[in-house]
Amino acid sequence: MKIIARWQSKSEEETRKWGEKLAKDFLRPGDLVIVAGELGVGKTQLVKGIAKGLGIKEEVKSPSFSLVHEYRKEGFTFYHLDFYRLEKEEEVVDLGWEEYREDEKGIVVVEWGDKFPFLFSPPFFLVHLRYREEDTRDIEVYYDSCSG
Ligand SMILES: Nc1ncnc2c1ncn2[C@@H]1O[C@H](COP(=O)(O)OP(=O)(O)OP(=O)(O)O)[C@@H](O)[C@H]1O
Numbered sequence: 001m002k003i004i005a006r007w008q009s010k011s012e013e014e015t016r017k018w019g020e021k022l023a024k025d026f027l028r029p030g031d032l033v034i035v036a037g038e039l040g041v042g043k044t045q046l047v048k049g050i051a052k053g054l055g056i057k058e059e060v061k062s063p064s065f066s067l068v069h070e071y072r073k074e075g076f077t078f079y080h081l082d083f084y085r086l087e088k089e090e091e092v093v094d095l096g097w098e099e100y101r102e103d104e105k106g107i108v109v110v111e112w113g114d115k116f117p118f119l120f121s122p123p124f125f126l127v128h129l130r131y132r133e134e135d136t137r138d139i140e141v142y143y144d145s146c147s148g
């Protein structure tokens, strides 16, 4: 796993900007992004930015209760998942996870995806957000290209 970007954000707007940049610089149909970080650190803000960077006009809201939101676009489908409420890997399977992952035109972003590390086989991006002070967050982006 190699680190490909290291950013600092001082506001939710800035976190969205970084999400936008992440999408524009790196993401292509077929990609998977795991978004990790403590409760309320700004994962959903980052995903809102990713969606904007992908050209999605609809408002992106946290799928904490519905578990997945799907945005069909010309050439790709954006899937926004949130595993916060899930406790077992079987629940992820029930959610239809395989189907999203196997969509070659899917761009899949999973909040709290790091809860089930064995579920994911590379390649994937891992974004880690960390509290620094007040509204400041450290954001690290990793890319895992193959197993091992
Ligand atoms: N630099 C920052 N980046 C992102 N959010 C920030 C920042 N500073 C303050 N905030 C605030 O932190 C909160 C982040 O909420 P958000 O829903 O994005 O977090 P989350 O990590 O998705 O939470 P959850 O763990 O519940 O899914 C918002 O209220 C936002 O205004």
Ligand SMILES: [Mg+2]
Residues within 6 Å of the ligand: 043, 044, 062, 111
């Ligand atoms: Mg969230």
